[in-house]
Amino acid sequence: MPLSLYNTMSRSLERFQPINDEEVGLYTCGPTVYNYAHIGNLRTFLFEDLLKRTLIHLGYKVKHVMNITDVGHLTGDGDEGEDKLEKMAQKTKKTVWDIADFYTNAFFSDYGQLGMLAPTITCKATDHIPQMIDLILRLEKGGHTYVSGGNVYFSIDSIPDYGKLARLDLESLRTAVRDDVDQDSNKKNSKDFVLWFTKSKFGEQSMMWDSPWGRGFPGWHIECSAMSMHYLGEQFDIHCGGIDAIPVHHTNEIAQSEAATGKTWVNYWVHGEFLLDETGKMSKSKGEFLTLELLKKKGYDPMDYRYFCLGGHYRSQLKFSFDSLTTAKTARKNVCDRIVALKREGAQVKALESEKALSYQAAFDEHIQNDLNTPRALADLWGVLKDDGLSIDEKYSLALLFDEVFGLGLATLQVPVIETIDDPTALDLLKKRTEAKLAKDWAEADSIRQQLDALGYLVKDTASGPSLEKKM
Ligand code: AMP
Ligand code: ZN
Numbered sequence: 001m002p003l004s005l006y007n008t009m010s011r012s013l014e015r016f017q018p019i020n021d022e023e024v025g026l027y028t029c030g031p032t033v034y035n036y037a038h039i040g041n042l043r044t045f046l047f048e049d050l051l052k053r054t055l056i057h058l059g060y061k062v063k064h065v066m067n068i069t070d071v072g073h074l075t076g077d078g079d080e081g082e083d084k085l086e087k088m089a090q091k092t093k094k095t096v097w098d099i100a101d102f103y104t105n106a107f108f109s110d111y112g113q114l115g116m117l118a119p120t121i122t123c124k125a126t127d128h129i130p131q132m133i134d135l136i137l138r139l140e141k142g143g144h145t146y147v148s149g150g151n152v153y154f155s156i157d158s159i160p161d162y163g164k165l166a167r168l169d170l171e172s173l174r175t176a177v178r179d180d181v182d183q184d185s186n187k188k189n190s191k192d193f194v195l196w197f198t199k200s201k202f203g204e205q206s207m208m209w210d211s212p213w214g215r216g217f218p219g220w221h222i223e224c225s226a227m228s229m230h231y232l233g234e235q236f237d238i239h240c241g242g243i244d245a246i247p248v249h250h251t252n253e254i255a256q257s258e259a260a261t262g263k264t265w266v267n268y269w270v271h272g273e274f275l276l277d278e279t280g281k282m283s284k285s286k287g288e289f290l291t292l293e294l295l296k297k298k299g300y301d302p303m304d305y306r307y308f309c310l311g312g313h314y315r316s317q318l319k320f321s322f323d324s325l326t327t328a329k330t331a332r333k334n335v336c337d338r339i340v341a342l343k344r345e346g347a348q349v350k351a352l353e354s355e356k357a358l359s360y361q362a363a364f365d366e367h368i369q370n371d372l373n374t375p376r377a378l379a380d381l382w383g384v385l386k387d388d389g390l391s392i393d394e395k396y397s398l399a400l401l402f403d404e405v406f407g408l409g410l411a412t413l414q415v416p417v418i419e420t421i422d423d424p425t426a427l428d429l430l431k432k433r434t435e436a437k438l439a440k441d442w443a444e445a446d447s448i449r450q451q452l453d454a455l456g457y458l459v460k461d462t463a464s465g466p467s468l469e470k471k472m
Helices: 039-057 084-092 096-113 129-139 170-175 220-232 243-261 292-297 302-310 322-342 357-371 374-386 393-404 423-437 440-455
Strands: 004-007 012-015 023-028 059-069 121-124 143-147 151-154 193-197 236-242 266-272 275-279 457-462 467-468
Touching: 012 302, 012 440, 023 039, 023 193, 023 220, 039 129, 039 236, 039 275, 039 292, 039 302, 039 357, 039 440, 059 096, 059 129, 059 220, 059 457, 096 151, 121 220, 129 143, 129 151, 129 220, 129 236, 129 302, 193 220, 193 243, 220 236, 220 243, 236 243, 243 266, 292 302, 302 322, 302 374, 322 393, 322 423, 357 374, 357 393, 374 393, 423 440, 423 457, 440 457
Parallel strands: 023 059, 023 236, 059 121, 236 266
Antiparallel strands: 004 012, 143 151, 151 193, 457 467
16 A cells, blocks of 8 residues: 555645655754744654654655754744744843754754654754855846845745645735734735845844845745755655644745746645644743653653654644653553563564464554554554464564554663573563563462562562562
8 A cells, every 4th residue: 555645735645656766855844943842843743753754664765854943933933023042042141053052952852862763964044044045046036036124025926826835815815904013014915024134123133144135144934945955956755844834934935945946846745733732732931831851850751752642643633631641651661561571582573474464564554654544553553462363473573563663662672680580480470470460460460479579579660561679
């Protein structure tokens, strides 16, 4: 079964067909590094990692480019407000460069702890100003820009299909009352957007570069167009982000990229739905600021959050609560316990042969290829782990195969140090206790624990399985 993905552009599931069979070009809008990522942001990056892992699992080579927005992202997506980094720098009395470095490092620390595969290329906006200037020059030559009040604007009326991704109704937008308090009076059309700022209306701007239009800094949207085309070419396969990027950021990226090249820019637009908190939309400025570090402080492993996200389809809103994270934690621990038990029994990765094992593999592939249906794919994993008609090698091999997509790190789980205890009776009892627990025979498991206690051993249940310690 081929991979099908929901393309926001067509609002339908489409069979994925890369431009080049050898390598898929994937661009994911990266973080704006003015603060820690909240777990909602991380949900979007996790869905993108899932997509990339699925492509790799299906045999594609993936060239993944992710930008770091370290300049130009204003507090409002439509050119309103202040530069997010400048604002944080002023608040903390640090330089913008220090802010960007600090939060870029924090972001990649979260990224690694959540088991996300590093992008092939990570690119900072501030390292690509010449590419942005070149692209603006190209747009200027094509008659798509105007200078007003010192800034260079993209004119949305210079192209026939502005807003096609978001299916914006331009007529009503044109006649709409301009009620935005921060409305930029330099614009000919309220949806025109800035490509290059020279006159910062937001006070002192410390990141500035020379340009044909004067010293200044780029708009946010031009960053992604310039960097993605620089690394992936003028046409590439997949562009991702959170759904909030559809109406402004991605709409503007498409407008300027396609105006510059005259070609369709990206073939598949794939967007992840939001993570909601108890109060609704998650934000960095209201309520408890939910970061990965906060989850860790409360006793969760980053992988518990990864497992939690896999439990919801990426195109459905997901409601976060500590209760549901605890449920995910327990479920993940059960998966890990079972994998360690299989390893302890000597399970090996082998080629799948039996009809039963192959049918599990086929079901998993069908679910994951159907627009990344992780809830169904997780149910397949549980089916495998609980099916006693499979050999231990088959269970282990299937689980590790599925984990190429889930990314829960199952292959690296270690059997705890009980092997250093060289007491066959105790080890045999521990094995029986694990079996009793898997069979949910709690009375038997308790009774074995007591027998071990009487022999002088303490049983501890860890995230990667039970361990045995000699009592002092
Ligand atoms: P930012 O660092 O603010 O540019 O955001 C990084 C990514 O997080 C973007 O792709 C946003 O679309 C996404 N995002 C923002 N809020 C949420 C949320 N509550 N749930 C899921 N993704 C989000
Ligand atoms: Zn972007």
